[in-house]
Amino acid sequence: MNIAFIGLGNMGAPMARNLIKAGHQLNLFDLNQSVLAELAQLGGHVAASPKAAAEGAELVITMLPAAAHVRSVWLGEDGVLAGIGRGVPAVDCSTIDPQTAREVAAAAAKHGGVAMADAPVSGGTGGAQAGTLTFMVGASAELFSTLQPVLAQMGRNIVHCGEVGTGQIAKICNNLLLGISMIGVSEAMALGDALGIDTQVLAGIINSSTGRCWSSDTYNPWPGVIETAPASRGYTGGFGAELMLKDLGLATEAARQAHQPVVLGAVAQQLYQAMSQRGEGGKDFSAIVNSYRKPQS
Amino acid sequence: MNIAFIGLGNMGAPMARNLIKAGHQLNLFDLNQSVLAELAQLGGHVAASPKAAAEGAELVITMLPAAAHVRSVWLGEDGVLAGIGRGVPAVDCSTIDPQTAREVAAAAAKHGGVAMADAPVSGGTGGAQAGTLTFMVGASAELFSTLQPVLAQMGRNIVHCGEVGTGQIAKICNNLLLGISMIGVSEAMALGDALGIDTQVLAGIINSSTGRCWSSDTYNPWPGVIETAPASRGYTGGFGAELMLKDLGLATEAARQAHQPVVLGAVAQQLYQAMSQRGEGGKDFSAIVNSYRKPQS
Amino acid sequence: MNIAFIGLGNMGAPMARNLIKAGHQLNLFDLNQSVLAELAQLGGHVAASPKAAAEGAELVITMLPAAAHVRSVWLGEDGVLAGIGRGVPAVDCSTIDPQTAREVAAAAAKHGGVAMADAPVSGGTGGAQAGTLTFMVGASAELFSTLQPVLAQMGRNIVHCGEVGTGQIAKICNNLLLGISMIGVSEAMALGDALGIDTQVLAGIINSSTGRCWSSDTYNPWPGVIETAPASRGYTGGFGAELMLKDLGLATEAARQAHQPVVLGAVAQQLYQAMSQRGEGGKDFSAIVNSYRKPQS
């Protein structure tokens, strides 16, 4: 299949590599020349613009940092819509606000019947390399069945969430809850420690009781509780606090527009923001637990 | 075994009933005469005071509403310590603050070498009747092995948490997290609904992703998502919001004494308090989701 | 003076009227034809576009609902910058984010040396009509002294806050604090009432003590405490909760961009948002106190 792939950062580059490995012909675009050179060596074609990449492609995939990039790559003068063929399927894998996802998809539909999905991912750079990402897909049933086999070459769980925009909604709602849960676990563990219970024992009780959650049983923020969690390796190499902050920002902004209160979500956002202000935004988000502990000597 | 059982409310009465069924001889005390009469018919002996109940008993169990009752039943003039024999094991199953648990146990140890454990339960009145409670036990290893077989006649999971007081700590830390998680799920579900994703689909995604937690996959607050959850039967018959409020009060008070911040826990407490002020404290605690939804017509 | 005035809503129209009264010649633009017709009768000239209004003007003033309008009115094809003369002073009185204010001013400076200030107001529609607004002005010292006499024909306090953008910063910081204070007063008054102190007495004590603030001594949210406050007339006719919500949205968004935590500000925003969700966003923002009171029969 001839696929245009635009946006080759920490996530996009390994995703594109997996598609090349799966035998597809890729038209690539990014501002970073070195990653283009590297992927060209694997057989990708380098295009001069999003428009040029989209020309002749049977499928267009984008993976970009934020809504402004999505607007410009799709709607700009040399953007995808200027080059894409009539009725060609397309999917944006960026994590952005649902409103922009819907607006760009509407523009695509208007412009030559392009059927566009949103499909933000979870699983991090590790999942992108291993091809084990989860894709949360907002698309018509028809478009979903077209995209599913290709996405499955980059990920393990390909979930249909509803019409376009619902992929973004699913992701920000899940991550809103994740951001809250992680702080909830941090408060429970730190309180238990301060009151004098062994933290391993406490985690064991929580994990077989009603406090059970992914943030406790898989990714516990207390060092040593879960050997494979970032907390057990100095809070490195997981889901950075800045990324959590980005997703909580999307969630509270979408909530604001919908006049929907999200009280704990807003507090959680501020607590990660304080962590970021202290210069610790590069650590795994579970390092929020350190906000609850006396400075360790 | 000759067991003194003091405190025969909604939890204590069915627990005592299970011990009588298991063949023990019970000395009973409560202020409520009708429950005493009922248990006497099953073979229990009615005592005139906690002291009288404790006299001659080989084990003393108490199950009381709050710390003030525990102090008075154990330390009062006609209290347990005035009647209990030297070295008799004892366990308080009330949910109270860890500090009081430790102080009463210290008084018991001083007074005639009584070894006393704290063992708050989870599982509600249903678990008390069915004998499927979880006991979180704070006790020495020796006392734990003495108590374990008897507690197992009233419950399914008998967990050793550490020395006396740690049973209470485990319970309030777990319920602190539970109270937060339930609000986190409520915010995520209500936001998803407001933004236009199907709530069944959203719950499915959360439950197989990083937002996964007991409050979502077992006790989801959105009506219809989990058929067996209180949300699917009008928020009746589960864990009442007033009980959650009691446990969050214990958690934030213990945190205050330990100079340990619990930011989300404190906000959660206030949100359940607002629910209580509106007269909805008798509903299951998952009804907190209604604070996040437009008034349903 | 020949002044272009663009944006003639609830605030802009009475401001323009005061300038006409003061003897200026106004070039007017708005999408609302009836307000244009009304102001034309007072002597204003109706222009066909922002560009047309700006042509020949010695000063350009805009008063618009949000940042998107400011961008489009200034930077659009038929926008102000397409018509304004070289070096003409200009001021935007809209309440928007400081970033947009700075960007539009930079574009104006680049485009023909237009010196542009931001000057958001406080004082509401009453102040606009009476000519008693406060203007918080971000401008160079030179531009400030040019603008000051004209702004003084629409307002009473003309405050120089620093370079362009600082007018917006001053306004959102003040209103962040105002939104928090009003909830703080609401909590203190409601708690006092629930505990049994007379609310008039409590307000009197607060107002002569360390809790003293504008939200208590001038605009107290408890009915009857301040005769002239909206609380004493059914929460009508003041500063609507939706406007407070807009300003808190600007503050938390600016804070997000600056990685600056604003914990109480974020919680306050959510509490007003819950008020808005309940359909009470049209009331004065001091009606937030009702979130803290038992439903009044």
Added chain:
Amino acid sequence: MNIAFIGLGNMGAPMARNLIKAGHQLNLFDLNQSVLAELAQLGGHVAASPKAAAEGAELVITMLPAAAHVRSVWLGEDGVLAGIGRGVPAVDCSTIDPQTAREVAAAAAKHGGVAMADAPVSGGTGGAQAGTLTFMVGASAELFSTLQPVLAQMGRNIVHCGEVGTGQIAKICNNLLLGISMIGVSEAMALGDALGIDTQVLAGIINSSTGRCWSSDTYNPWPGVIETAPASRGYTGGFGAELMLKDLGLATEAARQAHQPVVLGAVAQQLYQAMSQRGEGGKDFSAIVNSYRKPQS
């Protein structure tokens, strides 16, 4: 007048000194022998117990750290009520929960018709020494007029708040608001600074606008804004964060008992608690602003 004065700590000792200076005969009790010796040199009589101090006194005044001390000093075996004469007026100046104040007063009334008031103070040790305290008095009108002249020898503002207990209510409601306002000002100032406005200018604008409050115009937490504020002398010598924490603890606990939500108050308490956990509880409470600033090098 023959006055019993019990509790001679940082506040009580200078208050007693002012009464001695005013010509009263004092019967003194405290556990600290050195302060007793010092006051004896000024003419005070040292008593062996609260009971002994109260015997023969025409007025009893207590000034104690917390509710437990108040209960024990008044209701204990050698307590005030065991020694006080029938109908003697009495006043407790401690800051405690309103419930305890009412209960002890009820016990006093029952026991020989003692009319007891609560009269917590504000003004700190400086005010105690200078005799410029504010007394918030909960008492019957008759008792208030009896106490007023004596209190006026220790303070400047003697405010009648209503029946017994309302003094405590007034104090905790005011300090709830104060704790919130101070954080509100801290967030506004730190946000303004981060966005680039001069903090002196910002404070000036706030202080003449709707954000105006004691925490900003008299006690601004930003160094250099108010020369006489603790912020301008390294956050020393004011109202310590631990004291604010105590009062917020009383407020949230009273709110819990009344089922009255205080959302911002609860968050404020946690933020001061985090400050305390970091070991900064000894600083003036306005140092909370440092939680909002990047670490200063």
